[in-house]
Amino acid sequence: MKSTLRLLLAAAALGCAAAVSLPAAEPAAVANSDGYVDFGQLVPSPEGKFVEVNLSPSLLKFAALCVSKEEPQASELIGNLRQVRINVVELTDANREKVLERVRAVRQQLADAGWTTLVNVREQPKGDDVQIFARMRGEEAIQGLAVTVIGEDHEVVLINIVGEIKAEQIATLAEHFHIDPLKDVHLPKAPQPKA
Amino acid sequence: MNAPATPRRHSAWPWIVGLILAPFVILGSAVASAFRLDADAAALRRQIAAAAGGHWGTQVQFSVPAGAVGLARAATACIHDLPSEARDGLAALESASVGVYAWTGADAAGPGRHTIADADRGMARRGWTRIVGVVDDRNTVLIYAPADAGTARPDRLCLAVCDGRQLVVVAARFDGRALARLIGREIETHARLARL
Numbered sequence: 001m002k003s004t005l006r007l008l009l010a011a012a013a014l015g016c017a018a019a020v021s022l023p024a025a026e027p028a029a030v031a032n033s034d035g036y037v038d039f040g041q042l043v044p045s046p047e048g049k050f051v052e053v054n055l056s057p058s059l060l061k062f063a064a065l066c067v068s069k070e071e072p073q074a075s076e077l078i079g080n081l082r083q084v085r086i087n088v089v090e091l092t093d094a095n096r097e098k099v100l101e102r103v104r105a106v107r108q109q110l111a112d113a114g115w116t117t118l119v120n121v122r123e124q125p126k127g128d129d130v131q132i133f134a135r136m137r138g139e140e141a142i143q144g145l146a147v148t149v150i151g152e153d154h155e156v157v158l159i160n161i162v163g164e165i166k167a168e169q170i171a172t173l174a175e176h177f178h179i180d181p182l183k184d185v186h187l188p189k190a191p192q193p194k195a
Numbered sequence: 196m197n198a199p200a201t202p203r204r205h206s207a208w209p210w211i212v213g214l215i216l217a218p219f220v221i222l223g224s225a226v227a228s229a230f231r232l233d234a235d236a237a238a239l240r241r242q243i244a245a246a247a248g249g250h251w252g253t254q255v256q257f258s259v260p261a262g263a264v265g266l267a268r269a270a271t272a273c274i275h276d277l278p279s280e281a282r283d284g285l286a287a288l289e290s291a292s293v294g295v296y297a298w299t300g301a302d303a304a305g306p307g308r309h310t311i312a313d314a315d316r317g318m319a320r321r322g323w324t325r326i327v328g329v330v331d332d333r334n335t336v337l338i339y340a341p342a343d344a345g346t347a348r349p350d351r352l353c354l355a356v357c358d359g360r361q362l363v364v365v366a367a368r369f370d371g372r373a374l375a376r377l378i379g380r381e382i383e384t385h386a387r388l389a390r391l
Contacts, residue, residue: 044330052328059326059340062371066378 030057030083035135035144035162039087039106042158043098048090049155055084060163073169074176081163084177091154099156103148106158107131110146118145118185127152130181140167147179229263232256233292235321235353236366239339240294242317243355243362246310251296251362258292261368280377287374291367298360311337314355323353333359350374 030036044050055063064079089099110133111117119132128151135144147159165173174182232240244251268285271277314337315325324342329335339353350371356363 047332049332050328050330052325054324054326056324056326056340062375065372065375067382069379070383 030162033082033144033162034137035142035160036083037106037110037144037146037160039085039158039160040102042087042089042102042156043095045090045092045095048092048095049088050090051086051088053084053086055081057082060084071176074172077165077169077172078176080165081161083160083162085158085160087156087158089156091156096154100150103150103156103158106146107133107148115146119181121181123152132181132185141165142167142170145173145182147181149181225260228260229258230256231258232294232364233258233366235318235323235351236292236294236364238317238321239314239337239353239355239366240296240362240364242314243310243335243337243357243364244296246313247298247357247359247362250299252299253294254297254361255293255295259290261290264288264290280381283373283377283380287370287377289368289370291365294362294364296362296364298362311335318353 031038060078060081060083064075067078068075089095091099115133116136117131118134119130121128121130123129128149130150131148133146133148134142135146137143142165144163145159145161145165147157147161149155149157151157159177159179161173161177170182170185173179174185231237240251264285271282271285311325311328311330318325318339319342322342323339325337326340327336327338329337335355335357337355341351350369351367352369353366354364
């Protein structure tokens, strides 16, 4: 998971490295989007790692512009995103209980709100506990993705990607943001209406 | 009876002295501003230094205004064997301000998580929003971008990196399109190398 995180942050840093030409975030508009997830207040540990990345539409459009020549498909995908938020919190005795409680609450909130569970993996006896949710629009389009990971290396990772994502773009998204659990995801087919 | 008032003679000396001194005053203020930190970067430094406590001594502090960058750009236009990355980098940069500060006490606690919120509040008052925040052991990285939606240009960035003993603060202004071209080209080069 650490390498995933590193690469994820590298991708994010691409956008951040250059605060850019287009208008900055529209926090209220994004927060009202169907694909937006409120992770609430995550309690950082006094001595543990804490990472927060918040890429606004302007930064994402800039990142899309940067890769437009080399990777036009990725550019189209990134350009359609409205927000990418990444939170990483290291768990210690000081914050473990509160952070895990928060993650469980977020998962429950997503399930209750009708988000589709794309991935639900819990490696036994020890290992990463991964749940990925998607806010679907019809059968083929996604309005938002939420990745929740309780890592075996005592880290919690929460990612929210807001924006229009087509089913066939999930693999591209997984590859470019280095979200390994997303790489083999296939959207569940909607039940066929009875004749 | 009053004597007729003699017309007042205007001396040219104040003008001559003024004209002689003006270049020095302008040069002096330019030199002074070159060693001052950009106002936003200075505000970020103050927030972090206050949160970390103790005294932070200035090691290096300078600003490169747009005019100086323009001069450098013009000068490098004559250098034919300058790497294209350097030329493009210079084309993308509009101005920059950098400060490096060292903790002079026995031990610095470092900014820590609780101070990010303080820095965020302070920067938000100046129209900045944090896009990246990393706190790892003693290291802290904060990157801010303008929060004002609708202003397409100029493009700015303000960042602070602190390892508990040393603090680096940078504020820079970019030409977004030129920078996108530069990054795009670097991505292309790396991808080509990776394919070999």
